[in-house]
Amino acid sequence: MADKERTISPLSTAPTSLLKGGVVRPNIGVSSVDDDDSGLGSFLHRAEARLLDLSVESQVADWVYDTYITPDSELLAARAFSRLIGSTAELAKESTSYPVENVSASDARKAKLLRLSLPLVAPSDPAEAEELSRHVTAMRGTFAKERFTPTGYPEPLPLEALSRIMSDSRDASLLENVWVGWHEVGRAIRPDFVRYVELANRGASELGFADTGSMWRSKYDMDPEAFSREVDRLWSEVEPLYRSLHAFVRRKLRDQYGDALVPERGPIPAHLLGNMWAQSWEGTFPLLGLPPGTPDVNLTSILTTRKYTPVEMVRTAERFFVSLGFGPLPDTFWQRSMLVRPRDRDVVCHASAWDVDFVEDLRLKMCIEITGEDFMTVHHELGHNYYQRAYARQPFLFRDSAHDGFHEAIGDTIALSVTPEYLHRIGLIDTVPEADGDIALLLRRALEKVAFLPFGLVVDKWRWDVFSGEIPESEYNTSWWEMRRRYQGVAPPVPRDNREFDPGAKYHVPANVPYMRYFLAHILQFQFHRALAREAGATGPLHRASIYGSEAAGRQLGAGLEMGASHEWPDALETITGERRMDSQGLLDYFAPLKRWLDEQNRDTPLGW
Ligand code: X8Z
Numbered sequence: 001m002a003d004k005e006r007t008i009s010p011l012s013t014a015p016t017s018l019l020k021g022g023v024v025r026p027n028i029g030v031s032s033v034d035d036d037d038s039g040l041g042s043f044l045h046r047a048e049a050r051l052l053d054l055s056v057e058s059q060v061a062d063w064v065y066d067t068y069i070t071p072d073s074e075l076l077a078a079r080a081f082s083r084l085i086g087s088t089a090e091l092a093k094e095s096t097s098y099p100v101e102n103v104s105a106s107d108a109r110k111a112k113l114l115r116l117s118l119p120l121v122a123p124s125d126p127a128e129a130e131e132l133s134r135h136v137t138a139m140r141g142t143f144a145k146e147r148f149t150p151t152g153y154p155e156p157l158p159l160e161a162l163s164r165i166m167s168d169s170r171d172a173s174l175l176e177n178v179w180v181g182w183h184e185v186g187r188a189i190r191p192d193f194v195r196y197v198e199l200a201n202r203g204a205s206e207l208g209f210a211d212t213g214s215m216w217r218s219k220y221d222m223d224p225e226a227f228s229r230e231v232d233r234l235w236s237e238v239e240p241l242y243r244s245l246h247a248f249v250r251r252k253l254r255d256q257y258g259d260a261l262v263p264e265r266g267p268i269p270a271h272l273l274g275n276m277w278a279q280s281w282e283g284t285f286p287l288l289g290l291p292p293g294t295p296d297v298n299l300t301s302i303l304t305t306r307k308y309t310p311v312e313m314v315r316t317a318e319r320f321f322v323s324l325g326f327g328p329l330p331d332t333f334w335q336r337s338m339l340v341r342p343r344d345r346d347v348v349c350h351a352s353a354w355d356v357d358f359v360e361d362l363r364l365k366m367c368i369e370i371t372g373e374d375f376m377t378v379h380h381e382l383g384h385n386y387y388q389r390a391y392a393r394q395p396f397l398f399r400d401s402a403h404d405g406f407h408e409a410i411g412d413t414i415a416l417s418v419t420p421e422y423l424h425r426i427g428l429i430d431t432v433p434e435a436d437g438d439i440a441l442l443l444r445r446a447l448e449k450v451a452f453l454p455f456g457l458v459v460d461k462w463r464w465d466v467f468s469g470e471i472p473e474s475e476y477n478t479s480w481w482e483m484r485r486r487y488q489g490v491a492p493p494v495p496r497d498n499r500e501f502d503p504g505a506k507y508h509v510p511a512n513v514p515y516m517r518y519f520l521a522h523i524l525q526f527q528f529h530r531a532l533a534r535e536a537g538a539t540g541p542l543h544r545a546s547i548y549g550s551e552a553a554g555r556q557l558g559a560g561l562e563m564g565a566s567h568e569w570p571d572a573l574e575t576i577t578g579e580r581r582m583d584s585q586g587l588l589d590y591f592a593p594l595k596r597w598l599d600e601q602n603r604d605t606p607l608g609w
Pocket residue numbers: 001002003350351352377380518
């Protein structure tokens with residue numbers, strides 16, 4: 001998960017003074033309290049202090065719950081969350097009673113952000129608020145506790161182990177068995193989800209939003225409808241690249257699994273793409289038939305051979321940030337983080353980065369496996385932590401990213417600099433492959449990044465329609481598959497109907513984490529990478545550029561991160577890249593050599609589905 005606090009708790013950071021001395025003293029870094037004590041400025045000052053207090057309480061309760069799931073920790077987490085969403089809704093309503101003439105730009109922005117600070121708003125009825133909180137906590141718990149015993153296996157396995165089977169096995173019937181087995185979790189989540197949609201919409205409409213989806217789309221400094229169009233624009237720009245990749249992979253999967261399983265012109269069965277949700281296809285790389293001898297860097301085998309530990313993976317990622325001029329992580333990070341799945345209890349394993357005291361109590365919660373994928377995820381998570389630390393000096397309501405796509409893009413931007421040259425520099429590989437290894441490198445990256453794009457789009461296109469009522473409850477699952485087919489060109493391995501609830505098998509749905517952020521991040525990270533590589537003085541092709549060791553790039557990135565949410569996102573984008581519009585050209589430039597290669601390979605291959 002992302003920036004933890006912004007996903008279920010409202011806001012990110014709290015001053016240490018609050019925890020240590022109990023003094024409510026929000027950090028007023030940018031704007032100051034209005035001279036007029038009774039005005040909006042003064043109200044915001046009090047609101048920030050209250051939210052900070054409740055946010056820390058909710059964070060602490062969530063941390064205990066996520067790392068030690070019991071009925072007691074569930075109750076405490078649900079209560080703390082309920083207080084937080086209840087107070088946020090009250091304060092947001094109260095804020096509208098203040099005259100807005102003559103308020104500073106900063107206070108006007110805070111008032112706007114207050115209404116948008118949570119992805120969930122409680123209805124004013126306290127019983128309903130509490131009920132909503134219980135449903136969300138219960139969904140998270142159901143997901144976290146799920147296990148499945150694949151046919152022929154001696155014991156029930158958690159999601160990481162099932163995911164490993166999905167990426168490594170070539171046995172289509174085992175893949176189908178694991179896919180179906182895991183997706184059973186949706187059925188258990190469905191009743192909570194139905195009621196959550198209803199109650200969350202009630203809360204959002206009390207705040208003046210059409211529904212929860214419209215509230216989510218309102219957080220991008222533009223009209224919600226304009227935001228939908230912006231997303232569609234970006235997708236239309238990258239769609240041709242996706243279709244080339246899809247056609248190529250489908251043909252290779254036909255060679256592997258046969259015509260009976262993989263159609264020549266239809267959607268690809270979702271269980272054959274190397275990932276439980278077909279959101280990242282890197283697992284299929286060995287099946288793609290690159291000419292023997294093509295140089296390739298397989299991070300999983302490098303890390304395994306070198307006997308890397310989870311702590312070393314995190315240390316390596318930390319050193320990257322330090323090489324850019326950022327400080328090392330605090331000692332408490334190493335003392336308090338959870339880096340591996342504990343053997344003796346249920347935990348929420350989905351990776352997330354926390355700033356529990358909203359200042360410097362940074363933590364990583366992840367069940368790290370020694371794989372290339374998790375190596376990238378560790379960089380992703382530290383990106384959140386370094387962002388949190390960079391905006392910790394902002395006033396409370398600005399302790400957030402410019403928009404949520406920024407939060408998700410930072411660590412990924414750094415991970416794009418994990419190039420063969422970089423791995424060689426840090427001693428992880430002995431020789432750097434020549435340029436004839438570029439296609440393998442780009443193909444691996446595309447299986448991770450380009451394959452993701454339509455999935456990143458679908459999760460919230462579906463949820464937006466669920467929240468608006470466009471998709472009725474009776475069609476939750478069939479509409480999910482219609483959309484996945486339309487955008488991703490994938491199909492379920494077995495027929496699915498509306499008794500199943502397959503969206504519930506994806507973490508962010510039960511956990512109430514908006515998902516469009518990842519689509520945006522997958523565009524933005526290439527835009528950031530292109531700009532920072534330039535700043536670092538890189539001149540060659542983008543996929544070979546690494547900003548490792550460039551303090552100039554670090555300064556430019558850091559200046560954007562420190563702004564937090566204090567300005568509209570185009571200002572932060574300009575600080576980092578010199579550009580004010582989200583631009584897919586960075587991604588298209590990065591993959592241009594691969595696109596040419598794919599089109600060549602696809603000359604006799606049908607495109608589309
Ligand atoms: O949830 C995450 C991160 C935490 S914010 C591990 N991601 C999305 C996912 O796993 O579905 C990163 C990529 C997309």
